[in-house]
Amino acid sequence: METKGKKRLLNIIMVLLILVIAASGVLTVGKIQGWFDKPEDICVTSGQTKGVVNIQRNGIGYTLNADSRLQTGDLIETKKGAQAELIWKDQEKLILNEKSEVTLTACDADKNELQVSAGEVFGDMQQQKGTFDVAFAGNTAQLSGAVFSVSVQSGSSSLNLYAGDISILLADGTQERVEAGEYLSVTNSSDGTSSCQIQKMQPASLNEFLISQAQSCASSKDLCFTPEELQKVLDDRAAEKQTALENALNAEKIPADNKKDMKSDKNEQESEAQSEAETDGSEADDQNSMEEYTPEEAGDSSSGESSNICTITIRCDTILDNLDNLDAGKEAYVPSNGVILATSSVEFEDGETVFDVLNRVCEYAGIQLEYSWTPLYSSYYVEGINNLYEFDCGNESGWMYKVNGWFPNYGCSSYTLENGDDIVWCYTCNGLGADVGGPTY
Template structure:
């Protein structure tokens, strides 16, 4: 819901798509991005697949089905992502070590004499799904167990970040720290990551206009969270909406 869009990936055969303004045939090896009533078609790249897509593609390959890219292509993507995860984990460990070292030296977060302290900022993040509580009749069966009784998945929490990091980086860090499930995919057409599910609650789980959106200091950016560069003191709130607003 961050961009008011959805995407369809075609691994084999073709799919007919109709909107109020357009009608397109999406062939094998293509992906369609639908924004409101507009349809844009581009090549389907292995890099754009999320973990669920990759698992299904590997199963299909094992069963002898021909797909639009090879098993080697998929393996390259998974290997690259593994390296990126390892790199991110190392950076986070280095970051934690720098914070500890800075604290031991008695440096304050606003010190002008330390390059380390200047790079460390703090923001606040919260994850909520209150709107589902008023629309339980629309919630998919079996999803009730993922909805907290008070609608709060993550209470207001302080998260540290480096200069240049984005709302996506902060969300990943917060979910990882709190043990909250998070699924996302990269959308080449927008050059941004799309948040598919948090705490096992996904787009369309509670109606045709439901999904995740975010606000920063009360403002709702009209672009993906990986395009928003965080600023010191930002308050970012992720809300699961049932009405698309």
């Protein structure tokens, strides 16, 4: 009986120790993540995040999620293709672009300070009641009541002011004032000295991230640039990009002596892809076989034959309505308007297919494309475009194509194009194509 009593006592002690250890773990994690902070002590929270965003607190790093409570000393870091939103009590916001690093050096109701160590941030602090100071590259700007952006790159840094009138304490101890519509640029020399200039801003000098934030911020009507001016910059750039892409796609063909028989080359590439799929089941990643057949080799501009023209569009806008189902990290590959490739006119040769045009367009435009050969259907199957794959946004999601509004029921490399065809590649999330106008099953 005495032995049983000792064992029971030891078991009780063991259970108590486990509970103490578990409780200590919960308390430690809770303290680090701010679970026990009083509401009045919370000054900043994280808003929406896109892509991979990390937070480092007390030497411990973890993923930053939406609605996290932030503290003095927190370091926020955005990876490539990521963005993060920090929100203050009065709904003032700071948006971090990709590859940015920011540290909250002071965070309370009356005083807020942060250090921008790398990257680019956009802030709307026009309604901020307390002080709001931003340090960058040794300079400190008093930005309460302002709309601004700060960029810190290797060897240089800059501050754009879209609304407000601010004071900046420079690294050399001198003071400068910047008004709305001006920007301060600081250049560091190899000898450790720096020089600064204050100049007038132009809308065309802003990148897409800054224009997007300026258009959507709460103070957009009070900025030095009108929404129409900013939109014109985006439209002009889109038109230039579209023209450059179409010029590249429709470049002059090479001389006829170098052309090969299109049909035999195409059959050879399909045979090679099928052989690879049968031997190791791997994807047709090697595009060397694809490069044997190009429109330059297939046609001759001096032959006098008229060119065929088709249009192609690649879009994934359905994902914007289903972001809750999107795999983590994939947000970085979804354009804000859902359009991966705007409608583009492309020349093609007789006998070319939907797949041939897609493959060529993606190569020229630098759009990631992954596909595999399907022996059963003797066709290529498109698995991913722009790093968005089948099942990335639900178990009914994936890529589909339509030509002239019709969704063919066979593979894209089996659909031979005709002059004037309109190709649209669209990503379906629900109903196996029902959400993009496809057939219902």
